[in-house]
């Protein structure tokens with residue numbers, strides 16, 4: 001199972017590389033990686049397991065965060081009342097369209113690869129359309145908005161070598177354009 005000491009930390013060049021596109025059929029080792037990444041997310045969202053193995057909670061995990069510079073990211077976004085809003089492993093994801101409307105999480109963002117808290121609004125697109133391949137190579141296109149859209153942007157950023165704090169206004173971290181939507 002993936003544990004915190006398997007997570008690459010800021011300063012490791014792998015987090016600043018553009019990850020390699022994957023070809024299909026996927027090498028079986030990458031299928032295993034996908035399972036392990038999703039398992040990490042599930043474990044980290046289970047209070048008992050997270051406490052037992054000292055896992056920081058995550059709603060997404062990108063392959064560069066476990067040292068693999070490949071275009072693969074898993075997302076497990078809970079919805080209200082123990083529902084799941086989005087559970088998917090995205091291979092070679094591309095944001096094919098995005099709203100002009102900007103949104104940010106009121107609480108800011110965190111990252112397993114960034115040990116320090118970096119306060120401030122992370123401006124992102126409120127709505128995005130993502131085209132990706134599933135683990136068996138099927139092309140899918142999904143439209144996302146609000147929290148799931150923000151999570152996917154955070155993960156797709158990882159595949160481009162971008163970290164969330166790159167987007168925070170350095171002079172005034174709580175500065176964001178007037179009509180940005182703040183998501184609580």
Ligand SMILES: O=CN(O)CCNC(=O)c1cccc(Cl)c1Cl
Nearest residue numbers: 058059060109110111112151154
């Ligand atoms: O890349 C994934 N991680 O670093 C896992 C830990 N961070 C989160 O789960 C997280 C927390 C807050 C906002 C967003 Cl958008 C995300 Cl993604």
Ligand code: NI
Nearest residue numbers: 110111112113
């Ligand atoms: Ni992250």
